[in-house]
Amino acid sequence: MEGQIELQFDAPVRDRITPDGGEFGAPRWYGGHKGVDFRSNWGTEVRASERGRVVFSGMREGTKNETRYGNVVVIDHTFEARCGGRYLYTLYAHMHTRRARRKYIVEKNEVIGTTGNSGTRESYSGAQPKDQKGYHLHFELIDSPRKLRWGGENWYSKFLRKDPFKGYIGSTIILDCEEVAANNMTRFGISLKSRSFGRHYKM
Numbered sequence: 695m696e697g698q699i700e701l702q703f704d705a706p707v708r709d710r711i712t713p714d715g716g717e718f719g720a721p722r723w724y725g726g727h728k729g730v731d732f733r734s735n736w737g738t739e740v741r742a743s744e745r746g747r748v749v750f751s752g753m754r755e756g757t758k759n760e761t762r763y764g765n766v767v768v769i770d771h772t773f774e775a776r777c778g779g780r781y782l783y784t785l786y787a788h789m790h791t792r793r794a795r796r797k798y799i800v801e802k803n804e805v806i807g808t809t810g811n812s813g814t815r816e817s818y819s820g821a822q823p824k825d826q827k828g829y830h831l832h833f834e835l836i837d838s839p840r841k842l843r844w845g846g847e848n849w850y851s852k853f854l855r856k857d858p859f860k861g862y863i864g865s866t867i868i869l870d871c872e873e874v875a876a877n878n879m880t881r882f883g884i885s886l887k888s889r890s891f892g893r894h895y896k897m
């Protein structure tokens with residue numbers, strides 16, 4: 695079944711982007727920083743940038759010397775359809791808590807966790823919430839020509855991560871889909887006539 699998906703990504707937290715090298719592509723903390731860091735106080739609610747299906751929710755431990763993702767959630771925003779070889783994902787890292795479970799669908803702006811410093815060098819050096827060291831949300835937007843697997847160690851996203859503020863957040867993305875996976879919808883108990891789909895699907 696052909697159709698269109700309309701996506702409108704929002705910033706995952708309302709706080710400001712860090713001024714100290716938090717911009718996309720800045721060589722910060724680990725080689726080739728390919729995300730945007732949002733400065734944020736400990737415990738700030740993190741919201742799904744757009745509706746999607748959670749494809750990863752877990753911990754990626756770092757060390758005292760190497761920052762990794764920590765508590766990280768990945769959302770697939772094109773799980774419902776095949777859209778001209780375009781697959782869009784968002785990734786939320788260093789969270790204190792995760793409130794999203796794999797395989798579940800989250801609505802746009804639904805809380806999927808709270809900010810922290812998990813996985814950061816600061817956290818392994820004993821930084822406490824009151825210190826506010828390393829507390830930020832690391833956010834990535836991945837625009838891939840192929841479907842990605844998020845279970846293993848290699849997440850493929852190295853060359854596919856885009857600047858979320860260039861053509862994504864604040865823009866409307868309309869994807870023409872050659873195939874809307876009806877079986878997926880029934881599997882997740884979603885009907886094309888459902889309210890939430892009406893907003894996103896134009897059949």
Ligand SMILES: [Zn+2]
Binds near residue numbers: 727729731
């Ligand atoms: Zn970052």
